[in-house]
Each structure stands twice: as C-alpha cells, then as structure tokens.
Amino acid sequence: MHYTNTKSILSSKNRMNIYRGCSHGCIYCDSRSNVYNMNHDFEDIEVKENALLLLKKELIKRHKTMIGTGAMTDPYIPLEKNLKYIRKSLELIYKYGFGFSCITKSDLILRDLDLLKKINEKSKVVVQMTLTTADDELCKILEPNVCTTSKRIEVLKRFQEEDIQTVVWLCPILPYINDTYENIDSILDSCIDAGVSGIVCFEIGLTLREGNRGYFYKKLDQHFPGLKEKYVREFGDSYSLPSPNNDELMSHFLNKTKKHGILNNTWEIFEFMSDFPQKTVQSRLI
Template sequence: MHYITSKSILSSKNGMNLYRGCTHGCIYCDSRSEIYGMDHKFEDIAVKQNSIDLLKKELRKRPKAMIGTGAMTDPYVPLEKHLRYVRKSLELIYKYGFGFTCITKSDLILRDLELLEKINEKSRVVVQMTLTTADDELCSVLEPNVCPTSRRVEVLEILRDSGIPTVVWLCPILPYINDTEENINAILDYCIDNDVKGIFCHGMGLTLRDGNREYFYSKLDEHFPGLKEKYIEEYGNDYSIPSPNNDKLMGIFKKRTSEAGILNNSYDVFKYLQEFPQDSYQTKLII
C-alpha cells in the first residue's frame, strides 16, 4: 500500500472510494482495466490519506442522501482492519445524518454491524453483497483472497436478522465456468431465503477490456487449461462476453425473482438504493 492525497472524496452522486486497488484477487475484476488510468500496481492499494477530513467537510454542506462506496474498490479490503477508514467514515455518516450503502464481498463488514444498525435506525443502510458461485471450491479460484460464498451467505443472514436490507450482485457469470442452472438456482435460493430486496443481474456473462482481459486470460490458463482459446475463438476482443446459456438462465432469474417479490430490474434496484427517508430524518436527527 501507499498513501496519496486527494482533492475531493465525494462524487456528484455521493459515491466515494477511500482506496484504489484491491487485494481480493478476483480473476475477472473490471477495475483492472486500463481505461481507469491506474498508475500503480493493482495490488499496491492507494490509500487516500486525507479522505476522512475531506468527507467531514463535504458532509457538512451536502443535502442529506445515501453515501455509497465499493463501485471501484471493495471498501473492506484486508488493510481496512487496521486503517479503519471505512469505520471512521461510518462514524461521520452517522453523526451528520446521512444514509450508507456499499458493495462488498467481505465479512469484515460485520465488524461495523453495531454502527450500521445505528445509522439504519437514524436514516437508512443497504448492504450490497456479490455472489457469483454457490460452490466454495470454485469461489476460492474465482475470488481467492476473500471469504467464500458460504460465509457471505452467513453475512446476509446476520444482516437480515439485524433489520438491515440487502441487495445482491449476481455477476459476473463466466461462460463455461459458473453459467449453469444449478449455480443460478442455488444463488437464488440464498437470496430468497435471506429476504434480499433486489438483485443486480445485467445478463449472464462478463465484460473484458484491455487490462482486465489479459489478467483474466492468464488465470484461465492457470486454472482452466484450454478455455482461453475457446474464449478467443468465440468472442475475439469483444467487450461483452455473454454466456451461451444467457436466455435460459435469465428466464430462470426473472421468473424466480418475480415470484419471490425481489426487485430484478437494474433501474428499480438503483432507485431503491438511492432512496433516502427525508421525513424520518427530521424526526431522528440527534446531532
């Protein structure tokens, strides 16, 4: 890791990234793509050393809303255990009466459960968890340096029982690897059992760009010999890499989520994440 200084911390849509880079090692990660202009090794995480001070200043002057993180870097990377930047951010979000949402694959979020509950009582929290495979052994290949799917499901259970709503990212689904009916149905079982409010699924497949394509292919060679050549033959240098099972799997996804009352349209899920209880904020304000 190394420290950098940032000019701002919140985007115009109230998103933030406290870290840049990641050590989870997910073989498909789009954040490795050259388009994002990262000028350091992906695993050498850049820590925005002035982010907490910036966040405090920006929260003081912004209208109350949901603050989001995790779009580019999982906020609960291992170094968060001792740096505690997310924890400090949550303390400020609670103090100033904002809501919070994040995308993660890590059970480290449970360290902050009590604080998340306090924010949820005062305003609103939604935790987003990524699930790609129901098979822990395969998970250890696809996402080697983060807790397995079974543990993430336990996190969903704990959050459900704590009254904190959740959303699942059902992606990416890698052609010829995890694009099976058995896998999709198992993940949907987890989602239904744990009362998730919505599921992001932009289709069964993944995206590849310069930067992440090379890394992904190197991992295919390491763990799935011969599959890289199949990808190159079928998809060339395409950005969108759809599963040949997309239609069947999306049919299963739409049918089961609709029957369970789970939001399955990306627009509706994004809208759900952005909702901020303005009226309840006025009555819960304790600053």
C-alpha cells in the same frame, strides 16, 4: 500500500472511493482495466490519506442523501481491518445524518454492524454483496483472497436479522465455468432464504477490456487449461461475453425473483438504493 492526497472525496452522485486497487484477487475484476487510469500496480493499494478530513467538510455542506462506496474498490479489503478508514467514515455519516450503501465481498463488514445499525435507525443502510458461484471450492479460485460464498450468505442473513436491507450482485457469471442452471438456482435460493430486497443481474456473462483481459486469461490458463483458446475463438476482443445459456438462465432469474417478490429491474434497484428516507427517529450523535 501507499498514501496519496486528493482534492475531493465525494463525487457529484455522492459516491466515494477511499482506496484504489484491491487485494481480493478476483480473476475477472473490471477495475484492473486500463480505462480507469490507475498509475500503480493494482495490488499496491492507494490510500487517500486526507479522505476523512475531506469527507467531514463535504458532509457538512451537502443535503442529506445516501453515501455510496465500493463500485471501484471493495471498501472492506484487508487493509481496512487496521486502518479503519471506512469505520471512521461511518462515524461521520452517522453524525451528520446521511445514509450509507456499499458493495463488498467481505465479512469484515460485520465488524461495523454496530454503526450500520445506528445509521439504519436514523436514516437508511443498504448492504450489497456480490455472489458469483454457489460452489465454495470454485469461489476460492475465482475470488481467492476473500471469504467464500457460504460466508457471504451468512453475512446477508445477519443483516436480515437486524432489519438492514440487502441487495445481491449476481455477476459476473463466467461462460463455461459457472453459467449453469444449478449454480444460478442455488444462488437464488440462498437469496430468497436471506430475504434480499433485490438482485442486480445485467445478463449471464462478463465483460473484458484491455487491462483485465490479460489477467483473466492468465488465470484461465492456470486453473482451466484450454478454456482461454475457446474464449478467444468465440469472443475475440469483444467487451461483452454473454453466456450461450444467457436466454434460458435470465428467464429463470426473472421468473423466480418475480415469484418471490425480489426486485430484478436494475434501474428500480438503483432507485431503491439511492432513495433517502425522511425518518423522525433521532439518534445520539457520536
């Protein structure tokens, strides 16, 4: 871990990344890619030391909207347990009447359930959870340093109990590893049971670029001997690596989500998550 100062914390689309880098160890992580110009080791997490001060200044100036985080780095990495930058951000978001949306794989988010409930009463919260495999043992290989899929589903159900809306990212699905009907169907059943509002699934497959491709292939050699050579033969240096089962599994995904009233159009889901409600409920400021 190391500290840095930054000039701003919110993007033009009201998204923030207080941390850069991650220790979850997901073997497929796109954020390792060279395109993001991270000039430090990925596991040497950069902490934006002045983030909270900047966030307060920017929230005072901006119109009420949804504040999002987690697109580049999971906000609930283990460092957050002690640093509490995300929790302190939520206090500011609540105080100034904004909404909140985040993407995570971690059950640490439940630590902040009290604040998330307050924000949701005052404006809106959407918790997004990534699910890739229904098999917890496989999950420990693909996403070794974060809670298992079964635990994440418990988290989704906990938010369902509190009337906080949830969205699942069903990606990436790795060709010849978890791209099976049984896996996709089991995850969908869990999403239905947890009452998720939408599921983001671009296609059944993954993407690789310079920077994350080498790490991914190293992990294939470690855990799935011989599979890297199959990937190289079939996909070369392609950015998009669709599963050979893509058409069948996407059809099943679309049909089952439609049947159960779950949003499955990516852009409709993004619109739903960014829509800021006009609520009349007034909450006591922190």
